[in-house]
Amino acid sequence: MKVALVKPPLSGHLLRGTGVYFDNLAGSLRSYTAIEVVICTSNQLPKSVDLYHFPYFDPFFLTLPPLRSKKTIVTVHDLTPIKFPQHFPRGLKGELKWQIQRFLLKTVRAIVTDSFASKKDLMALVGINPDKIYPIYLAPAEKFLSLKTKTDKQNVLDKYKLPKKFVMFVGEVNWNKNLVNVIRAIKMVNIPLVIVSQSFAQRKDWFHPANVYLKQAIQEAGNSNLIYPLNQVKQADLICLYQLAAALVYPSYYEGFGLPVVEAMSSGCPVVTSAKGSLKEIVGSAALIIDPDSVTQITGAIKTILQNKRLTEQLIIQGSLQAKKFSWSKTARDTAQVYQQVYP
Incomplete structure (x- = not known):
């Protein structure tokens, strides 16, 4: 055929x-x-x-x-x-x-x-x-399963001038990605946020009416020194970022799948997400599930991962097992x- x-x-x-x-x-x-x-x-x-x-x-x-x-x-x-x-x-x-x-x-x-x-x-x-x-x-690509060396990770931190502790968001900025609430939550926790997003990093035509949610995210971020926007990150660097991050924060209002979620789980990165669209179907019980409208819940989930080492280890193990289904x-x-x- x-x-x-x-x-x-x-x-x-x-x-x-x-x-x-x-x-x-x-x-x-x-x-x-x-x-x-x-x-x-x-x-x-x-x-x-x-x-x-x-x-x-x-x-x-x-x-x-x-x-x-x-x-x-x-x-x-x-x-x-x-x-x-x-x-x-x-x-x-x-x-x-x-x-x-x-x-x-x-x-x-x-x-x-x-x-x-x-x-x-x-x-x-x-x-x-x-x-x-x-x-x-x-x-996820098979490479997301490979453990990066300390040298690889340090090189990525140096390359992008990132702090050692951070949470991350991956994706373009549309309404359903809910980046505004992610930014509000990390401000309350006071933890750096690495945003892997071409649209957020480039900020092209962000003032155009069609890009209203990008504009809202940019305005919410303001001049905060907690925000680290990255543009067109290579796969090898992205894998390091997942393995370095305290969590992937992905509280979408809707997804047809949610590829960053399985990439994160494959890389040993705990996930905070919603139960909207396909997400509960994809993560099963291997993530912290929050209401995407609730900044308080997003904040609480991030704090839980940062403070509860035992739960974090469980999420990493469960996430790895869940990712093997894909x-x-x-x-x-x-x-x-x-x-x-x-x-x-």
Whole structure:
């Protein structure tokens, strides 16, 4: 079987999320001798393949071609902007593109999605037959399982001029990421916060109305000497940061999966998160669960990790065990099974 895996067209998606998914899935699928993977772009879809797999979907960009000569599979990571339109204003053009994308999504043979929470959203918001939707979990790269040396860690601290003790946040700044409440919480605890976020670090167009939540986070951070923004961190450095951090603070209002959570658990970093969207499904009992609206609860969870060594050790052990449930070999195997069901 020959499958065309279509490269994400939006450059920003290549850095995290969709880009990580594409690279790891393509690499893992190559271990299956029965499947030949052909990398292509959406404007140059090959004819000499059996299936097209678009490993991305954006509701407000026309990422899915209307004319396709082969059976098609699409990965929809989440529909957060559609589920919460009040926080993601789309305008008339955005609404038109969403309706086109929604229609085209109904024409594909199968949809892969990152969690059972996202499957429910596809059923409710798009009207997709549940038999066509396959929840397949993402995973951390294997390198997140490797223990970094003291020298490696110290080099990262020196490189970014970071303090020895800190908590961290990883992700771009949208409403659902809830960075404002993270910043408020770390101020109350008085602990440094490392923010691994291209949008927060670059602060590009932060005054634009569409970036209202980025603006709020920047204003909340102010000139605080507790905030350490990092831009485009290499994977090796990110692994060190997880292993150095006292905790990953990730109190999202909604996620389709939450890749930083499994990266942190794999790296031995305790996690503070919410039970919203897919997050409880992903972390199980291996994290401290808080109400994302409650700065008091976020603050209390951070303090607990800093002060309760025994609980912290339990979270690290439970997190490591939970993270072992996710692997790219399993993601590839389950995806290959979807290919086989769709073709012939």
